[in-house]
Amino acid sequence: MFRNIFRSHVASMAAGASAAAFVGSSYFSRHNIDNDSARCEKKADDASTVVGLLQGLSESMKRVEVTLGTANLSSDFSKSQRHGIDVVLGAQWGDEGKGKLVDMLSQEYDVCARVAGGSNAGHTIVVDGVKYKFHLLPSGILNPTAVGLIGNGVVVHLPSFLKELDGLAENGIQHKGRVFISDRAHLVFDFHQDVDGTLEYRLGRHKIGTTKKGIGPAYASKISRNGLRVGDLREWDYFEQRFRALAEHHMQSYQGLEIDIEGQLEYYKSIAPRVLSMTCDTIELTNKKYKEGKKILVEGANATMLDIDFGTYPFVTSSNPSVGSVLTGLGVSPKKLRGIYGTVKSYCTRVGEGPFPTELDTDEGVGHHLANVGAEFGTTTGRPRRCGWLDLPQLKYSATINGFTSLNLTKIDVLTGLDTISLGVAYKHKGQYLATMPASLAELKDVEVEYEIMPGWKEDISQCREFDDLPENCKNYIHRIEEIVGVPIRWIGVGPNRLDVIDRGEEFETD
Structure with missing residues (x-):
């Protein structure tokens, strides 16, 4: 890695030859790496030899790296910057709308993979009026040129898997030679x-x-x-x-x-x-595709707050739907990860039992609005989802665990028509602010949520395709989320249709 960094500065250092010569001389006076570098030092006063001097140093560092057995680290690192494995994860309790982003992104990927969970997951994709429901298969298989992988971390109910394949075939989706299951x-x-x-x-x-x-x-x-x-x-x-x-x-x-x-x-x-x-051996296949420069997308199932380790235990799933599952469920190095995209609804929902700090009554008022306008029913179970305001302490906790490079904010159109919108910004327990989401369910059930009240908007935003097209109050809501969570929001879902998304571009991602 150090060799690559040094080489990247060769051109600029050569441009300032005299200064570079001084730097080179000073460097070698402090670090007598080997005889080659010592000979280069004697010539450092000649500005025309600076580039040669640096190349000599680079070769010396290469020999040191070989001796340490780390010669390939730098090449792997630089490669991962050019391409890598991107991951779409659920940042809340599931049903955030991961499938829609995956559907949009997967058109540009060569490999789409599932790495954890099983047929308990659910993605719904609508293409040309046809609704596709995915439970085991990666929904990226709708891209006719993509390969779909089911990694070693997935648990597979083969009758459901084959039924899902047959359903795709009936709708004209050819999958032969494009779907692979891990033998593990x-x-x-x-x-x-x-x-x-x-x-x-x-x-x-x-x-x-x-x-x-x-x-x-x-x-x-x-x-x-x-x-x-x-x-x-x-x-x-x-x-x-x-x-x-x-x-x-x-x-x-x-x-x-x-x-x-x-x-x-x-x-x-x-x-x-x-x-x-x-x-097949999907570990070998995945790493082979990576080395070939193929673009790989991991479709996260479930969500971070359902993680067996990080979620609201015991009201969780039995796997790790957080970023770690990509490594253990696909068999890849963490160096190969690039974008980690957290998907979050503009409000919160949850299916099943367990604590839900910002929960609202869905029989009336705002809770009823969210449940009905948002059509909040589980893809897998059909059960009505519990609904509540967006919980930023929970989202910050999820971002800390996963290291999101950007967020995908979905269903913000559902908030249209509300006079005011409450944003959960802090937890208090027995009068004391909590620094993070507590592990204790008793404590979490007993937290007092501190809200910020923001003005809503009435305008139809479903046709907005640029951030500046959104109403001012809507933009302020988005900015406030970014400010508190500390992660940029790249994608904004403004409607139910496949293309009802604002993409602010790669500049809205962190390294």
Whole structure:
């Protein structure tokens, strides 16, 4: 890295030859790197040799790097600046509108990937009047030239996966040779889904609010090391033995659970050839595509506040839908990440149970407006979403964890027509301001949210395509979010249609 930095200054230093000669002489008088650099020092008083001097130093530094075994670090670093892996993440509790941004961005990407979760996620994309609902597949597959990857961090319910593929084919989306599943991805079985429902029922009023898609039980099998992976279908005897043991274990653990073991084995044996034709080492494939200079986009599922580690535990999902899942669920180095795009609604919503500091009553008033104008019903469950004001302490917490380079602010048009808009700007607990989002659910449920009241706007903004076209009060709302969170807002969703987005350009991203 130091060698690259030094080389980047060669031209400007050569232009000021006398000054550069002095710098070179001073440098070598302090650092006797080797005999080559010492010989260069003797000639440093001749301005015409400055460039040669610097090249000699560069070669000396190269030899030092080779000795330390780090010669390739600088080339990898510079490469990552030219291209890299971009990530779209949910910054709240999910359903923020990630799919719309992914749909817009994916037209320029070569690879689109899912890295965590399973069919509990949901993206809805409308193209030419046709509605596509994605649960397992990356929605970027709508780009006819893109490759879709399901990484090793995803848990896959193969019946749902194949049904989703068939649905795309029925709508004219050709996917042959464009969809690949990691051989390391774990499988979700029907009995995982049955167990998910059973566990939720047993919790009664303390239920988590899961989608009952078997995600938690499948990850539990993975962590317990008795799960099966997609690649296990290659060795049928091994798969059959492991499946029987896993099914028996679940029937013994959950009274009344019945599993048609023979029927299930027959089904998986019948689909194995089709599934295996799409199965590969996605770690190798992803890194190969990266080295080839291909543009890679990761579609985050769920959201940061549902993260098993960072979310409102236990009211969370069973994976890490934050930025770390890109590394563990795709098998790439953090050096290869470039843009990290946090998607946030202009207000807050949540499906399922758990604390929600800025929640409003959706039966009346502003809460009713947000729920109905925003059509707030879950893509996967169809359940009505809880709604509330935008929570900036929560958003700052999410930005801290993920290191967002820019934000995608969605559905700001839903706020149109409100006389005033409240913006949650701080938490207080027992009279004391909190520096961050607390881990304790009891404390979070008990926080007092401090609001700033901002004037609303009445103008229709759905046709706005430039930031300056927005009403002044709308722009002020956006600026205030940027000011408090400390992350620029690049994209602004102004309507329900595919192209109802303002893109302020790459200059509205941080490094």
